[in-house]
Amino acid sequence: xxxxxxxxxxxxxxxxxxxxxxxxxxxxxxxxxxxxxxxxxxxxxxxxxxxxxxxxxxxxxxxxxxxxxxxxxxxxxxxxxxxxxxxxxxxxxxxxxxxxxxxxxxxxxxxxxxxxxxxxxxxxxxxxxxxxxxxxxxxxxxxxxxxxxxxxxxxxxxxxxxxxxxxxxxxxxxxxxxxxxxxxxxxxxxxxxxxxxxxxxxxxxxxxxxxxxxxxxxxxxxxxxxxxxxxxxxxxxxxxxxxxxxxxxxxxxxxxxxxxxxxxxxxxxxxxxxxxxxxxxxxxxxxxxxxxxxxxxxxxxxxxxxxxxxxxxxx
Numbered sequence: 606x607x608x609x610x611x612x613x614x615x616x617x618x619x620x621x622x623x624x625x626x627x628x629x630x631x632x633x634x635x636x637x638x639x640x641x642x643x644x645x646x647x648x649x650x651x652x653x654x655x656x657x658x659x660x661x662x663x664x665x666x667x668x669x670x671x672x673x674x675x676x677x678x679x680x681x682x683x684x685x686x687x688x689x690x691x692x693x694x695x696x697x698x699x700x701x702x703x704x705x706x707x708x709x710x711x712x713x714x715x716x717x718x719x720x721x722x723x724x725x726x727x728x729x730x731x732x733x734x735x736x737x738x739x740x741x742x743x744x745x746x747x748x749x750x751x752x753x754x755x756x757x758x759x760x761x762x763x764x765x766x767x768x769x770x771x772x773x774x775x776x777x778x779x780x781x782x783x784x785x786x787x788x789x790x791x792x793x794x795x796x797x798x799x800x801x802x803x804x805x806x807x808x809x810x811x812x813x814x815x816x817x818x819x820x821x822x823x824x825x826x827x828x829x830x831x832x833x834x835x836x837x838x839x840x841x842x843x844x845x846x847x848x849x850x851x852x853x854x855x856x857x858x859x860x861x862x863x864x865x866x867x868x869x870x871x872x873x874x875x876x877x878x879x880x881x882x883x884x885x886x887x888x889x890x891x892x893x894x895x896x897x898x899x900x901x902x903x904x905x906x907x908x909x910x911x912x913x914x915x916x917x918x919x920x
Contacts, residue, residue: 635647645657647659677695722737758887785811792805842899
């Protein structure tokens with residue numbers, strides 16, 4: 606093992622010379638974060654298996670956002686406002702924050718990086734977007750990936766600042782037909798394929814057999830994604846993010862995206878911790894925090910079936 610592979614945090618050049626931060630945990634898990642977009646593009650377990658999906662056709666070239674990983678949707682989710690879809694944080698260059706304010710966390714991991722984004726002159730022309738966005742990405746001792754976003758209104762003219770937000774996480778799955786989501790049953794959702802009309806989820810787990818683009822409302826702090834073929838369960842834990850967006854583009858949408866392979870929809874699923882239905886408004890000086898923690902655990906089996914309740918009930 607080389608010295609660089611032992612270092613918990615390192616900076617290197619990624620695709621097309623874009624700078625990236627590499628986090629490594631002593632047991633072998635890792636994560637990569639591009640300064641372009643403050644964008645997590647890789648999260649691997651201790652066996653070196655990639656847990657996030659990044660398209661083979663992703664364009665690592667500004668101003669195009671990177672297709673896959675964990676794009677940050679801010680200050681606008683999708684087309685919920687007048688800005689470009691998903692806002693501008695995902696296609697701006699972030700800086701490493703050398704002196705971040707203290708943050709209460711139960712992790713003592715050294716594999717952690719703090720990034721900061723401040724608006725450009727061009728951003729300020731789009732509206733009252735005077736803010737500081739601080740992002741901490743931490744790789745925990747067990748390989749869990751934690752992201753904490755802190756957004757502060759720095760307007761000096763007394764104007765409030767309103768935004769929507771999402772961690773647009775692309776999970777890598779074996780086969781979308783063999784995946785189900787637990788934790789969103791019986792909840793209301795807005796269906797983006799039907800003009801954001803409101804419905805109530807029926808049945809047990811959520812499974813996939815066609816395009817899905819829904820915003821689930823008032824969701825629990827824990828959601829599980831069960832990959833039957835890989836016998837793996839992703840668990841999302843979240844705070845400050847009441848909504849959960851579920852997106853599977855399916856075949857027609859996949860073919861329409863230039864930076865996405867025609868068949869790649871079968872091997873990815875987006876489940877996004879978000880604050881969309883009720884936009885967040887900060888007065889000058891106020892700060893909002895949104896946290897997401899991802900873990901991947903072996904699925905437990907019971908009578909040949911996945912047993913999601915054990916995952917959801919365990920802490």
